[in-house]
Amino acid sequence: MKRIITAICMMLLTMSISAKTLVVYYSYTGNCQQIVESLTAQIEADVMRIEPEDKTQKYEADNYAIGTALLNAIKAAPDDAASYPTIDPVAITDLSQYENIIIVTPLWWSQMAAIMQTYLFNYSAQMAGKHVALIVSSHSSGISGVVADAERLVPDCTWMGDALWINASNHSNRASLIQDWLPMLNFAEEQTTMDKMYITIDGQTQAVTLVDNQATKTLVEKLQQAPVTVTLNSSGGFEIWGALGFSLPTSNEQINAQPGDVILYNGSNICIFYGTNSWSYTRLGKIDGLSESELRTFLKAGESNITVTLSLNNTTGISNVRSNAESGVYYSLNGQQVENPTKGIYIKNGKKVIL
Ligand SMILES: Cc1cc2nc3c(=O)[nH]c(=O)nc-3n(C[C@H](O)[C@H](O)[C@H](O)COP(=O)(O)O)c2cc1C
Incomplete structure (x- = not known):
């Protein structure tokens, strides 16, 4: 028992906090935007939307061909920057402050939407070594082609876990899909300052x-x-x-x-x-x-x-930690008890939980 108590105590002392997260998305008809809204209601993150430079391009249902043309150009020469459609100036160009990046993209013709491919192509070097996750929105097609595009474009990152697929039939259920997916991700963590x-x-x-x-x-x-x-x-x-x-x-x-x-x-x-x-x-x-x-x-x-x-282990504090940790009280990541937890990451019953 004492060993378990000591382990809980050590965990609270050495508990780490998620480093900064950036959500990058493209949305043509608004579905990915809604997904991002549901996502950022659940995690603390900066958000950046990618836009094509040419706003006159239309990808309506009766004119998906332009999407095909863009994808075909990339397919023909994936290593050539000129193959990728130009995107508007990107608001956040320095990714050094982010350890975690979540990409939210539509699927086009079973591939990653061309505009998001441009972003990943341009910022791939900066994403090296970072923890990256992927959410793909499609009408109904499976997402393996999009995952392959992401792996080709950002070869040197650490994937946080399996990509989340949201399609037309479960889009309305996106908040709970995201809620189930987040705890499976391996977010990069930053040690809290131990004082x-x-x-x-x-x-x-x-x-x-x-x-x-x-x-x-x-x-x-x-x-x-x-x-x-x-x-x-x-x-x-x-x-x-x-x-x-x-x-x-x-x-x-x-x-x-x-x-x-x-x-x-x-x-x-x-x-x-x-x-x-x-x-x-x-x-x-x-x-x-x-x-x-x-x-x-x-x-x-x-x-x-x-x-x-x-x-780092104050043995006199162990009994306090035990009684509170087992009663389901929420703690902040630096071990402070939190009376009314709001959105964020906490420790409850010795486990990390996301509210
Ligand atoms: C050019 C283009 C191609 C698409 N191709 C597919 C497809 O092959 N399979 C599919 O299930 N959905 C396809 N879609 C539908 C989108 O993936 C889906 O509506 C998605 O939710 C759009 O996200 P958005 O609203 O954020 O743009 C395509 C949409 C566009 C515009």
């Missing part, structure tokens, strides 16, 4: 509020794998310090260290202060809420060979 670490000495645990720098990011990554135990020694009447056993990135500056400060010295040593000292250090964080005399007791000031464990 707490815990120091345990002789069975006593104290929280440390971490500063945000490369050293703490690297330290948190290390502690996510396993706690680190070090042997520290009192020194100079103001600190306990010793080797971490690994190096962290430094951003040294002259620091007047104060009681409670947790500091990186020379890239690979940790110093925890119960007094003051001025030196060129990289700040890691500060022990929360202990007076100088409490710090001296906690840190065993003056002693040698002090066993100190650094971890």
